[in-house]
Amino acid sequence: MTISRVMCRPTQPLKNVPSSGQKQNLRQKQKVVLVVGATGTGKSRLSIDLATCFPAEIINSDKMQVYEGLDIVTNKIPKEEQRGVPHHLLGTQNRNSEFTAADFCDKASLAIESITNREKLPIIVGGSNSYIEALVEKFGPRYDWCCLWVDVSMPVLHSYLTRRVDVMRECGMVNELRHFYSPNGDYTRGIRRAIGVPEFDSYFRREAVSDRETRQRLLREAVCEVKRNTCELACKQLGRIHRLRSLKGWNIHRFCATPVFQNHAQDANHAWKNIVAHPSATVVAQFLNNANVASAAGHTLLPSTHTPHVS
Known part of the structure; x- marks a missing residue:
């Protein structure tokens, strides 16, 4: 899957x-x-x-x-x-x-x-x-x-996002990240800024020299950090959408x-x-069809009464 x-x-x-x-x-x-x-x-x-x-x-x-x-x-x-x-x-x-x-x-x-x-x-x-x-x-x-x-x-989305990270791991996330690991990697440029890359730095850096228990702990910590940062990203993105509407x-x-x-x-x-x-x-x-529908450029908005509102 x-x-x-x-x-x-x-x-x-x-x-x-x-x-x-x-x-x-x-x-x-x-x-x-x-x-x-x-x-x-x-x-x-x-x-x-x-x-x-x-x-x-x-x-x-x-x-x-x-x-x-x-x-x-x-x-x-x-x-x-x-x-x-x-x-x-x-x-x-x-x-x-x-x-x-x-x-x-x-x-x-x-x-x-x-x-x-x-x-x-x-x-x-x-x-x-x-x-x-x-x-x-x-x-x-x-x-x-x-x-x-x-x-x-957000509570429902956060629950889903944490599960999604687990599914990513099952689908090969760790091995995919391993190919991108570099001891001198720059996490401020390019795709290495993606959530998951910097979070796994400590795990990959110490993987070869750590015992099994330490590796498992480092892996759990990396996965938890990915989950936490993904949920924080979702909150920030939501805030920006509200800013686009209000400001x-x-x-x-x-x-x-x-x-x-x-x-x-x-x-x-x-x-x-x-x-x-x-x-x-x-x-x-x-x-x-040029009906009375809103655009981001400032046209009149049709009431969105056809969808439930959940805060």
Whole structure:
């Protein structure tokens, strides 16, 4: 089982979504959909659901997933789960390079232009809100933006994220990290900034010279630190989204996915479709058809009464 399957992504695309006229509107006006949320909330899942409903391509805006390598640690969506949807800026950058917000804006703008020139919809997805914020500030006036937020209550999300780290470990996280370990590694540049790399430094540094009991202790400590830092990251990402709404004045459609994480198997898939996927697709369809739907550039927001609100 891959890491991404922990999200219980449905294997079938959405159906019966109102999307008439979308191609004509894409020709008339350049529009972009943003999908934001804390790590682990289902942003990639939603972006692919949407891209199977509309003529769309996905642009990754996750700071660590832009780099090549560490697919398990950075939780890149596997090729077989992308459902044939083209992905841009996913594992394309040299692992040792420094990919800044300015670099992202340059490459993402080229991808947006390429996608819209082919009469398709760019969907930008990722937890690195600083990248998305920089892009909107730089290119916002040139496009219409519709921003979707997949939210999960923090206690529920933290429980899921700790389990996800355990699944990552079962899928080979430690061996994957071992190949990236360097005694002189710089944890301030490139993919080595990813959660998991610095946390395992002490374990790999002392692994060869420690007894079995010490190695097990160091491993437990490293895994616990990864879990703790991942949960802290989720809190920071949530805070940035609230800042975009309150201080920046972004109009954002919030979809609460908490019930998805509180159910299992088919019940979770059913909840996802009913409270996240289908309502999001309806909002995007209205956005493409020039209905009264909000964008991050400041248009009027339709009330999001179709989703439950969980704090």
